[in-house]
Every structure is written in C-alpha cells, then in structure tokens.
Amino acid sequence: MRPSRVSVAFTQLLILALTISGFASAALATGSDLQWALGLSVIVWSLSILFYFLLRGMGAFDDRILPIISVLLCLGSLVQYRVDPDLAASQALWLGISVLLASALLFAVKDHRVLERYKYIYGAIGIILLLSPALLGVERGGARLWIDLGPVSLQPGEPAKVLLTIFFAAYLADRQGQLSRGSESLFHLPRMADVGPLIAVWALSLVVLVTEKDLGSSLIFFGVFLVMLYAATRRVLYPIIGITLFGAGAALAYRVFSHLRVRVDVWLDPWSDFYGQGYQVGQSLLALAGGGLSGRGLGNGFPSLVPAAATDFPFAIIGEELGLIGSASILILFALMAARGFGLSLSTSDLFGKLLVAGLTAAIALQALVIIGGATKAIPMTGVTLPFVSYGGSSLLTNMILVALILRASSGPRARRSGGREAPGGRS
Amino acid sequence: MRGSQGRTNPGIRGIASAFLLLFALLGIWVSYVQTIGSDALAGREENKRSAVEEISAPRGSILSSDGVLLARTSGTGSARTRAYPHGKLYAHSVGYVSKRYGKTGVEAAMDSTLSGIRSARLVDRITSEVSGGDAAKARDITLTIDHRMQAFAARLLGGARGAIVLIELPHGKIRAMYSNPSFDPSDIDDRFQRLRLRTDGPLLDRATKGLYPPGSTAKTIVAAAAMESGTATPTSEVYSKREYRASGGKVTNHGDVACRADSLAEAFALSCNTSFAELGVRMGRDGIDVGRAAGRFGFGDRIPYGPGSASPSRWPEPADELDLAWSSVGQAKVLATPLQMALVAATLAQGGLRLRPQLIEGSDLPEVAADLPALPGSRAVSSATARRVRAMMELTVDEGTGRAAGRYDVDVGGKTGTAELGKRHRPHAWFIGYAPADSPRFAVAVLLEKAGTGGTYAAPLAGRILSQAIEKLE
Numbered sequence: 012m013r014p015s016r017v018s019v020a021f022t023q024l025l026i027l028a029l030t031i032s033g034f035a036s037a038a039l040a041t042g043s044d045l046q047w048a049l050g051l052s053v054i055v056w057s058l059s060i061l062f063y064f065l066l067r068g069m070g071a072f073d074d075r076i077l078p079i080i081s082v083l084l085c086l087g088s089l090v091q092y093r094v095d096p097d098l099a100a101s102q103a104l105w106l107g108i109s110v111l112l113a114s115a116l117l118f119a120v121k122d123h124r125v126l127e128r129y130k131y132i133y134g135a136i137g138i139i140l141l142l143s144p145a146l147l148g149v150e151r152g153g154a155r156l157w158i159d160l161g162p163v164s165l166q167p168g169e170p171a172k173v174l175l176t177i178f179f180a181a182y183l184a185d186r187q188g189q190l191s192r193g194s195e196s197l198f199h200l201p202r203m204a205d206v207g208p209l210i211a212v213w214a215l216s217l218v219v220l221v222t223e224k225d226l227g228s229s230l231i232f233f234g235v236f237l238v239m240l241y242a243a244t245r246r247v248l249y250p251i252i253g254i255t256l257f258g259a260g261a262a263l264a265y266r267v268f269s270h271l272r273v274r275v276d277v278w279l280d281p282w283s284d285f286y287g288q289g290y291q292v293g294q295s296l297l298a299l300a301g302g303g304l305s306g307r308g309l310g311n312g313f314p315s316l317v318p319a320a321a322t323d324f325p326f327a328i329i330g331e332e333l334g335l336i337g338s339a340s341i342l343i344l345f346a347l348m349a350a351r352g353f354g355l356s357l358s359t360s361d362l363f364g365k366l367l368v369a370g371l372t373a374a375i376a377l378q379a380l381v382i383i384g385g386a387t388k389a390i391p392m393t394g395v396t397l398p399f400v401s402y403g404g405s406s407l408l409t410n411m412i413l414v415a416l417i418l419r420a421s422s423g424p425r426a427r428r429s430g431g432r433e434a435p436g437g438r439s
Numbered sequence: 440m441r442g443s444q445g446r447t448n449p450g451i452r453g454i455a456s457a458f459l460l461l462f463a464l465l466g467i468w469v470s471y472v473q474t475i476g477s478d479a480l481a482g483r484e485e486n487k488r489s490a491v492e493e494i495s496a497p498r499g500s501i502l503s504s505d506g507v508l509l510a511r512t513s514g515t516g517s518a519r520t521r522a523y524p525h526g527k528l529y530a531h532s533v534g535y536v537s538k539r540y541g542k543t544g545v546e547a548a549m550d551s552t553l554s555g556i557r558s559a560r561l562v563d564r565i566t567s568e569v570s571g572g573d574a575a576k577a578r579d580i581t582l583t584i585d586h587r588m589q590a591f592a593a594r595l596l597g598g599a600r601g602a603i604v605l606i607e608l609p610h611g612k613i614r615a616m617y618s619n620p621s622f623d624p625s626d627i628d629d630r631f632q633r634l635r636l637r638t639d640g641p642l643l644d645r646a647t648k649g650l651y652p653p654g655s656t657a658k659t660i661v662a663a664a665a666m667e668s669g670t671a672t673p674t675s676e677v678y679s680k681r682e683y684r685a686s687g688g689k690v691t692n693h694g695d696v697a698c699r700a701d702s703l704a705e706a707f708a709l710s711c712n713t714s715f716a717e718l719g720v721r722m723g724r725d726g727i728d729v730g731r732a733a734g735r736f737g738f739g740d741r742i743p744y745g746p747g748s749a750s751p752s753r754w755p756e757p758a759d760e761l762d763l764a765w766s767s768v769g770q771a772k773v774l775a776t777p778l779q780m781a782l783v784a785a786t787l788a789q790g791g792l793r794l795r796p797q798l799i800e801g802s803d804l805p806e807v808a809a810d811l812p813a814l815p816g817s818r819a820v821s822s823a824t825a826r827r828v829r830a831m832m833e834l835t836v837d838e839g840t841g842r843a844a845g846r847y848d849v850d851v852g853g854k855t856g857t858a859e860l861g862k863r864h865r866p867h868a869w870f871i872g873y874a875p876a877d878s879p880r881f882a883v884a885v886l887l888e889k890a891g892t893g894g895t896y897a898a899p900l901a902g903r904i905l906s907q908a909i910e911k912l913e
Binding site for chain 2: 238241242243244245282285293296297298299300301302303304313316330334335338339342343345346349350353354356357362365366369373376380383384387388389
C-alpha cells in the first residue's frame with residue numbers, strides 16, 4: 012500500500028531532526044565547528060531524500076526499506092564524523108555519486124528480467140573480479156581485498172557479490188526443476204551436471220578464502236548461494252551438505268593455514284594477544300562495555316582508541332556512544348530490512364526475480380550479521396563492512412545498487428499481479 | 440520450469456525466519472556484552488578508557504599554597520589535556536596524568552578527589568545515582584608548597600643533581616621539595632620513553648625516593664642515641680686519633696688527619712669520623728642499638744606525607760664491628776632519603792617530637808585523613824637530648840664544618856655530611872639543619888650528588904633557603 016505523502020514526509024522529517032540533533036550533540040561535545048557539522052548532516056540527509064525521490068521516479072519504490080536506509084546513512088555519517096570529519100565529508104561525496112549511479116542503473120534496467128539473459132557473462136565477470144585482488148591486489152589488514160588505482164582504492168569483492176548473485180538466481184531459476192527433483196526422498200541426489208556448480212562454488216569460495224585471506228566475503232558468498240539454493244529447491248539436503256562441506260573445508264584450512272589459526276585463537280581469547288592481533292576486537296568490546304545501556308553520549312566516546320573504526324567497527328562506536336539502545340537499534344533496523352526484503356521476495360511473481368531479491372536481501376543481512384558478529388566477538392573478525400554505515404565508497408555504491416535491484420525486481424510490472432500491492436494499472 | 444513460486448514461498452519464509460532468529464541471537468549476545476558482561480570488560484586492565492576519561496573530565500586544578508596554578512585541564516570535549524604551567528618545577532610532587540603510563544605524584548594520590556569519583560562500572564554508577572552521590576564533584580587541591588620557595592630551591596640547585604626539602608615547623612608542612620634533574624610533565628606521552636632512557640634519571644624523585652648514604656649527618660642520630668642512653672654528653676671525652684681500627688679494617692677522618700677534638704661537641708662540630716666510629720662501637724658493645732634509635736626517627740618507615748610516601752630509609756644491622764663503625768658515620772649500608780634527613784633535623788628542632796610531613800592542604804579530604812594515624816606526641820628522643828644535640832648543631836654552624844650556612848643573617852643549627860663513594864667519585868654533599876636557632880621555624884635538608892664536601896657545597900644552599908624562608912614566609 013502506498014503510504015500517504017504525509018506519513019512519508021513525517022518519517023523523513025523525523026529522521027532529519029534526529030540527524031541534526033545527533034550531529035549537534037557530537038559537535039558540541041567535542042568542541043568542533045557546529046555549523047560545518049550541521050551542514051554536513053543536512054547534506055547527507057538530503058542525498059538520502061534524493062535517492063528516495065529518484066527511486067520513486069524510476070518506479071522502484073518501497074516505503075519500508077528506504078527510511079531504514081536513510082537512518083543508516085545518517086547514522087553512518089555521524090560515526091564517520093566522530094572518527095574524523097574529513098571521512099564524513101568524503102563519504103558524503105561518495106553517497107552523492109552512489110545515488111546517481113544507482114539511479115542511472117535503474118534507468119538502464121527497466122525490467123530486471125533483462126539481467127537473466129546475460130547470466131553467464133555476469134558470472135564470469137564476477138568470478139574474475141572476486142579473484143582479481145589475489146593477482147593485482149594489495150594486502151591490508153591481513154586480507155587481500157583491495158586494488159589500488161592511484162587516488163582511489165576499490166574492493167572488487169563488492170560488485171562481484173552482486174554479479175554472482177544475479178548469476179546464481181538466474182541459474183537456479185533455470186535449473187530449479189532438475190535440482191529439486193527427488194525431494195520426496197531425502198537422500199536422492201541429482202545429476203552431476205546439476206550439482207556440479209554447487210561443488211564448483213564451494214571450491215571457489217575456499218579459494219577466495221585461501222588466496223585472499225578473506226573470511227568474511229567467502230562466508231557471505233557461500234551463505235547467499237545456500238539461501239538461494241534452498242529457496243529454489245526447498246531441499247534441506249543442500250544446505251546440510253553445503254554447511255558440512257564448508258565446515259570440513261574450514262577445519263582443514265584451520266589446520267593447514269596459520270593465519271586462520273591466528274584469527275580463530277584471537278577470536279576465542281583476544282586478551283591473550285591484546286597488544287597484537289587481538290587489539291581491534293578487544294578495543295571494540297571495551298568500547299561496547301563502556302557504552303552500557305544508554306551510551307556515553309555522542310561526542311563522549313573514544314573512537315580514536317578503536318583502529319579502523321570508520322570502516323570495520325562503526326558498530327563499536329555506536330555501541331559506545333549510544334549504548335545498547337543504539338546498537339540494538341542497528342540490529343533491529345537490519346532485521347526489519349531483511350524481513351521486508353524477504354517479504355518483497357515473496358510478492359515477486361517470477362522465479363528469477365524472487366530468487367534475486369531473496370539472494371540480495373540475504374547478502375545484506377549476512378554482511379550485517381558477519382560484521383556485527385565479528386565486532387562483538389560472536390564470530391571471528393573479518394574485514395567486511397557494515398552496509399550503509401561503514402566508510403567506503405565501493406561498499407556504499409554496491410549496497411545502493413543492491414537495494415536498487417531489490418526494489419526494481421520486486422516492483423516490476425509482474426509483481427503487482429501477485430498480491431501484496433495495489434496497482435494503479437491493470438494486468439500487463 | 441517457471442511459475443513454481445507457490446512452492447518457493449514457504450522456503451523463503453523459512454529463510455526469513457532463520458535470519459530473524461540470527462539477528463535475535465546476536466541481539467541477545469550484544470545485550471549481554473553491554474549490560475551484564477560490561478563490568479568485567481570495563482574492569483580489565485587493558486581498558487585505558489577510564490584513564491582517558493579522567494583526562495577528559497573536568498578535573499580539579501592543583502595550586503601551590505600561595506595560589507599559583509600548578510596543574511589544570513585545558514581545552515574542551517575529548518580534546519582536553521592536562522597542562523602544567525610550571526612544568527619542571529613540580530614534576531615530581533604534582534606528577535602527571537598519562538593515558539599510557541598512568542598517573543604519578545599528587546595527580547595519582549589525590550585522583551578521586553581531583554576527578555570527582557567517577558567509575559566506569561555500571562554498578563557504581565547506579566549506586567551513586569541512587570545514593571545521591573554528592574561526593575562526585577571534581578575538586579581543586581592546594582599543596583603546602585610555596586611557589587616562591589620552590590622556585591628558589593630550584594635556582595639554588597641549578598644544574599646540579601640532588602634535592603632540597605624545606606619543612607615548616609611545627610606542623611610539618613612541606614614548603615619546598617625539589618629534585619633535580621626534573622622534566623616537563625606536559626605531553627608526557629610523547630616524552631616518557633626518552634625520559635626513561637636518560638642516564639641522569641629525571642623521572643626519579645630524589646627527595647623522596649632517592650636513597651643515599653647520609654654520611655656525617657647521621658652523627659646527629661648517633662649523638663642522640665649516645666645522650667639518650669647516657670653513654671656520653673656533649674662534654675665527654677672522645678677518641679680522637681687519626682684512625683680507628685676494627686675487625687680487620689679502619690675508619691679514617693676526611694682528609695686522613697687526626698681529629699683535634701677535646702669533647703663530643705667538638706668532634707661533632709668538626710665532624711670527626713674516628714670519634715664517632717669509636718662511640719658507635721662502644722655503644723654496640725654495651726648493647727645500645729643505634730639502628731633502633733634511627734628507627735625512632737623514621738628509618739625503616741615508608742614515611743607518608745599526606746597521601747604518597749617516601750621510600751624507607753635504612754639502617755641495617757651491622758655485620759661486624761667495622762660495619763658498625765662505618766654505620767656510625769653514616770656509611771656502610773646506611774641509606775637515607777633527603778626527606779628522612781630533613782625530618783631528623785625537624786624532630787631535633789621540635790625537641791625530639793616527631794611530626795608528620797604534609798604536602799596537601801586540607802585534612803578534611805578523605806585520602807589525607809585516612810593516612811594520618813595519631814602521630815603527634817610520638818617521641819624520638821627526650822627534649823633534653825634534643826636540646827643537647829641542637830647545641831652541638833649550633834656549634835657546628837658557629838665554628839665547625841657548617842660555617843657556610845651561618846652567613847645569611849639567620850642563626851642556623853645544622854650538620855654537614857660528606858658521603859664517600861670510593862676513590863673514583865666525588866662524595867655526596869649533605870647539609871641538614873634548622874633556623875632560627877633559638878626558636879626553630881623551618882628545617883631543611885640539602886643533598887648534592889657527587890659534589891664534594893657538605894660544608895662547601897650543601898651548607899651555603901641550606902643557609903640561603905632558610906634565610907629566604909624566614910624572610911618571606913610568616
């Protein structure tokens with residue numbers, strides 16, 4: 012149901028008010044330039060509004076997801092401001108670029124089904140991008156995720172995720188029948204030709220893990236694929252096999268690769284190497300603990316004590332300054348976004364679109380879970396970013412495109428037929 | 440192949456539920472970390488946030504007794520820093536606050552008062568909220584140190600290594616306490632490593648933590664023990680030969696000459712080693728323990744001065760008579776801090792009554808009060824003994840080795856010390872004393888590392904600062 016203009020305006024104005032007061036608090040508490048902070052907050056908010064209107068104009072619209080993203084973007088900007096105001100400024104620039112590029116993409120792709128046609132191309136490009144840092148990349152923070160192009164660094168893993176998700180969705184939509192045959196009997200296995208890609212993908216993700224030491228991407232990558240596989244076939248066998256294989260592969264890798272062992276050991280007890288590998292997670296935990304229930308207040312935390320705060324640990328900063336209230340809000344926002352995303356997937360009529368939306372939603376949700384889990388020592392720390400909140404141009408751009416695709420696929424003409432939405436037009 | 444969405448939807452619903460479950464589990468975990476588990480985390484020693492917080496909080500200032508600002512917090516928000524306008528002059532007494540290296544001096548000892556007791560722990564914050572926590576306000580601290588005297592002491596020491604301690608009587612307030620070399624406590628985070636590695640040890644507070652052989656200043660204690668025990672009086676005859684032999688070794692006088700002393704008083708004033716060596720051994724044979732007498736003056740105690748305390752000075756049991764002989768002239772293994780020796784002079788000036796030195800004004804402050812057990816009335820020696828020793832000390836300045844201290848318009852009583860360090864080094868120069876002689880108001884100890892004889896190097900400084908104190912302080 013389209014919300015009334017009033018309620019939309021109300022929501023966004025509320026977000027503006029919260030953003031302005033947040034920035035004002037932070038600026039006043041740290042004795043920084045108030046006008047500059049307020050200016051920045053208004054710019055960031057305006058860009059998120061612009062995104063909203065552009066998406067509406069392109070016919071890809073959802074009243075639940077966009078405000079959530081708006082809040083996340085403003086909160087992210089605030090976190091970056093607390094770490095270093097210059098970061099916030101450059102991220103605002105990236106936000107502008109991302110809004111335009113994502114909208115341009117929507118302009119080019121009026122119907123998501125065009126993507127289905129080029130699935131193998133996307134898949135190939137995706138694989139190349141995923142593997143490119145291994146060949147051309149720079150090692151940073153223990154993982155090889157980045158490619159340096161002079162003034163700008165890119166993370167090819169980010170767009171690779173999107174391309175590969177498109178590929179999976181299309182492939183699975185194509186082979187759904189073959190893969191799910193035999194669902195009557197739990198252990199009936201399909202043909203090699205069909206299950207081959209599953210093995211290939213598993214192997215690929217472990218290759219990524221090994222050569223680039225990028226646990227996070229491979230976890231997300233693998234998880235998204237399993238989600239889509241299960242969604243397409245409804246065979247529990249696949250996720251079971253998949254998880255078992257991943258577990259076995261990871262255990263083997265743990266034994267063989269020392270850097271992995273280090274990661275796991277640091278995860279289990281960061282204090283034993285606090286001044287070495289465990290420093291990041293340790294400081295993140297200390298920041299969260301210091302925040303307590305309601306936080307130390309904006310501007311009263313110590314973002315400088317947490318390394319890579321803007322990129323890897325924005326959650327710790329939010330937890331420190333806004334307390335459990337703030338960190339729980341982030342979790343709730345992502346949970347709501349996931350719920351809405353899956354809801355949109357349900358109401359998408361064509362299988363490719365359905366799988367695509369589900370997969371992309373799973374990608375964002377998994378990324379959030381992985382990075383928050385890592386920052387709170389629930390799982391080992393990885394180098395992925397918190398969507399929309401973390402600093403990083405490629406991350407922001409990718410996630411904006413991801414959301415744009417979700418909205419495009421779920422609000423396409425066919426979707427209107429399958430209920431859950433009111434359509435001004437009739438059947439197409 | 441298409442249109443199987445009917446079958447797919449339940450799968451997607453299942454996936455959605457799985458994700459929501461994961462978010463919920465993560466939410467429970469984060470809640471735990473930020474509430475129940477937060478105390479354990481906040482209390483970890485790796486957590487420097489409370490240190491940083493205390494730097495960031497509006498911490499109280501520290502002032503001298505004459506109102507000069509010694510430490511303050513400047514800047515706002517998380518850019519607050521601790522500034523020390525007089526840097527080097529108060530580095531050891533005031534101390535510093537460092538995120539990385541902790542706190543020292545008054546900054547450390549009076550921390551809760553300065554920061555207004557705040558705790559990072561959830562439990563403490565709740566209880567202080569509930570109980571109305573009115574102690575939770577940052578307060579300023581005033582030291583007993585007088586800025587003019589402290590600056591004067593620093594000027595007197597100049598570039599020499601050593602310490603000066605000036606105590607006002609009868610209350611024991613420390614009016615100057617300076618140790619050189621010193622350092623600027625501002626920006627300590629940047630400087631610490633370099634300071635730590637310097638061979639001249641600027642981080643050491645020589646006044647309260649430097650242990651040196653007191654040399655002849657210890658003769659005050661030996662003389663006091665002799666008189667208290669009835670072994671000798673100021674007019675008793677003394678051993679005055681050139682050397683005194685014991686246990687296969689010998690004690691000699693400074694300059695290796697004979698001592699032309701007819702009485703204990705003269706031996707004291709001329710600082711004869713052999714006389715006191717013999718006296719000490721004689722007392723030892725009679726079962727009089729000079730070490731215990733020293734203990735009554737404070738040796739062996741961690742002498743507190745407000746909060747904070749000095750390293751204990753030592754007067755160990757001698758191994759044999761040679762050891763005893765050398766101990767009696769303040770060598771062998773006897774070691775003392777300048778603060779301790781200043782207290783010896785103060786105690787004698789007070790008629791034998793010990794006093795508690797104080798660095799902080801305001802005995803209503805919890806840290807100070809807790810540290811002040813009943814000390815008034817504690818007696819090191821009888822007032823008669825003290826009077827006799829004082830007479831000898833005044834003779835020392837009138838006619839003896841301490842003449843240089845008496846040239847500054849004030850009658851001073853005192854004792855020089857020249858602590859030998861072997862052939863390769865010049866001796867430490869000491870002077871302890873009090874003024875005015877007839878009605879003492881100040882006691883002092885001056886120590887100059889490896890400077891030479893006490894009479895030449897330390898005595899003039901002592902005389903000057905005593906004179907200055909009497910003139911400037913009411």
